[in-house]
Amino acid sequence: MPPKxxxxxxxxxxxxxxxxxxxxxxxxxNVGKSTLFQSITKxxxxxxxxxxxxxxxxxxxxxxxxxxxxxxxxxxxxPKSKVxxxxxxxxxxxxxxxxxxxxxxxxxxxxxxxxxxxxxxVVRCFDDAEIIHVEGDVNPTRDLDIISEELRIxxxxxxxxxxxxxxxxxxxxxxxxxxxxxxEEEATTAExxxxxxxxxxxxxxxxxxxxVEVINPLFLLTAKPVVYLVNLSERDYIRQKNKYLxxxxxxxxxxxxxxxxxxVSAQFEERLTLLGxxxxxxxxxxxxxxxxxxxxxxxxxxxxxxxxSFFTTGEDEVRQWTIRKGIKAPxxxxxxxxxxxxxxxxxxxxxxxxxxxxxxxxxxxxxGKVMTKGKDYVVEDGDILLIKAGAAxx
Numbered sequence: 001m002p003p004k005x006x007x008x009x010x011x012x013x014x015x016x017x018x019x020x021x022x023x024x025x026x027x028x029x030n031v032g033k034s035t036l037f038q039s040i041t042k043x044x045x046x047x048x049x050x051x052x053x054x055x056x057x058x059x060x061x062x063x064x065x066x067x068x069x070x071x072x073x074x075x076x077x078x079p080k081s082k083v084x085x086x087x088x089x090x091x092x093x094x095x096x097x098x099x100x101x102x103x104x105x106x107x108x109x110x111x112x113x114x115x116x117x118x119x120x121x122v123v124r125c126f127d128d129a130e131i132i133h134v135e136g137d138v139n140p141t142r143d144l145d146i147i148s149e150e151l152r153i154x155x156x157x158x159x160x161x162x163x164x165x166x167x168x169x170x171x172x173x174x175x176x177x178x179x180x181x182x183x184e185e186e187a188t189t190a191e192x193x194x195x196x197x198x199x200x201x202x203x204x205x206x207x208x209x210x211x212v213e214v215i216n217p218l219f220l221l222t223a224k225p226v227v228y229l230v231n232l233s234e235r236d237y238i239r240q241k242n243k244y245l246x247x248x249x250x251x252x253x254x255x256x257x258x259x260x261x262x263x264v265s266a267q268f269e270e271r272l273t274l275l276g277x278x279x280x281x282x283x284x285x286x287x288x289x290x291x292x293x294x295x296x297x298x299x300x301x302x303x304x305x306x307x308x309s310f311f312t313t314g315e316d317e318v319r320q321w322t323i324r325k326g327i328k329a330p331x332x333x334x335x336x337x338x339x340x341x342x343x344x345x346x347x348x349x350x351x352x353x354x355x356x357x358x359x360x361x362x363x364x365x366x367x368g369k370v371m372t373k374g375k376d377y378v379v380e381d382g383d384i385l386l387i388k389a390g391a392a393x394x
Contacts, residue, residue: 012209013306014202014216014223015117019322019335021305022060022088024116025229028143029094031124032231032266037061037091039269040294062086065302065309065320066295069352069382073311073318076355083319085309087298090116097146110154110221118225118305120297121147125244126233126267140230140244141251148255151221152196158218159193188214196222204257225304228252228261229297237265238290260300264293308381311352312336329377333387343390347373352382 015021025033041061065085074082092112113119123140166186170179188211195205201222207215215223228248236242240263252261272281272292285291308325310332311318321335329349334341354369355361364370379385 012212013324014207014212015225015305016216017324019307019324020088021117021307022090022115023118023120023301023305024090024092024113025120025122026092026113026147027094027122028124028146031094031122031143032126033094033122034091035266035270036120036122036229036231036264037089039266039273040089040297060088060090062088063298065298065322067299067309067320069309069356070311070318070320072356073313073352073384077313077315077318079313079315079318081317081319083317085320085322087301089120092116097150110151113151113221113224114219116224118227118301120229120301121226122229122231122266123248125230125242125248126236126265128233138244140248144248144251144255148201148222152199152201155202155220155222156193156196158220159189159196162218163189163193184210185214192218192220201256204255226256226259227297227300227304228256228259230261230263232263232265234265234268234271237263237268237293238288260304262293262297262300264297269294308379310379310381310383310385312386313384323379325381326378328375329373329379329385329387330375332379332385333389336387340387340389344375345388345390347377347379347388348386349373349377349379349383351380352384355384 025037027033041063063086065087067085070082070084090112121144123143124138125140127138163186166182166189170182170186173179191211192202192215195202202215202220203223203225230242230245230248232242242263245263249261252259268290269292272284275281275284281292306325307322309320309322311320313319321332323332323335329347330341330344333344333347348370349372350364350370354364354367358364358367358369
């Protein structure tokens with residue numbers, strides 16, 4: 001008999017499942033959040049299609065994900081319609097010390113963070129006498145401590161409530177499978193509480209798939225991935241030097257290991273946006289031997305959210321679809337239309353990198369690189385797919 005295949009346990013990620021994920025810009029008051037939000041969502045830098053502005057309501061906008069693969073496919077197919085991937089970004093009101101106990105906009109602020117899937121945390125590292133700092137002076141590591149602590153205090157509150165509810169259920173006792181499951185959940189919830197009370201964030205530990213299943217429905221603030229945006233003056237951003245940076249790097253290394261840190265200048269991005277013209281903005285960057293930090297911000301957030309892309313191509317339309325990394329072909333088909341997931345038959349697939357290397361579809365086919373894949377195929381970032389599905393039963 002052939003040896004049994006070893007089953008690899010799939011990694012279960014913290015956070016909501018699905019592809020339609022949102023990011024929120026978070027920070028203390030007057031650190032440059034709204035200026036950055038306006039730049040990210042209104043800028044017409046780089047490729048003119050990179051950052052169109054589509055306001056949904058005052059604090060939410062969709063930004064297009066800059067991707068040279070999409071640009072190349074559009075140049076290659078010259079389609080009638082071009083639909084790039086986008087990312088939803090929220091501008092969340094400034095946090096204040098004591099927010100976890102309801103100070104300032106406390107609870108509504110924290111419920112807004114609860115509703116997003118990842119956090120852009122803006123840290124002020126610029127001195128400006130005209131922009132007062134809520135804490136009186138510029139001290140980025142103190143600001144990082146305040147936000148970290150407020151989010152953790154709120155999480156402790158959420159977890160304590162969940163633990164109390166579970167204890168009420170397990171007090172009934174009994175040996176049923178349901179009771180066994182509840183007791184396991186109670187033990188995991190107690191462990192999460194202990195971890196938070198020891199001053200650590202949920203995201204900073206590797207949890208088992210079973211533990212993640214307990215964590216995710218709690219929508220914990222400290223379980224969300226964070227991308228740190230270090231807001232510098234224009235001068236410091238251009239010369240890539242700042243007196244506060246070493247301490248900020250040190251703090252993040254200690255408290256949020258592995259989280260990306262991106263230097264950015266809201267002041268500079270705003271000035272580029274006000275030039276109002278992509279060519280003028282590029283010219284200004286060239287003259288100063290620098291570039292806008294915005295495209296990197298968007299692509300870094302997509303990576304933090306564990307998102308990838310596949311494409312559908314042709315003369316009628318080139319479209320970039322957003323998926324979670326590691327999903328299988330039927331789930332990817334469901335992103336195009338929910339019926340396709342249920343009626344999936346197969347996917348014809350080849351990767352963008354192969355098309356780019358060989359030049360056209362004919363050459364890709366001739367090289368034997370076009371594959372027909374079934375339900376177990378894990379879609380790779382950059383795949384070009386043609387989905388075949390049956391008729392939906394209604």
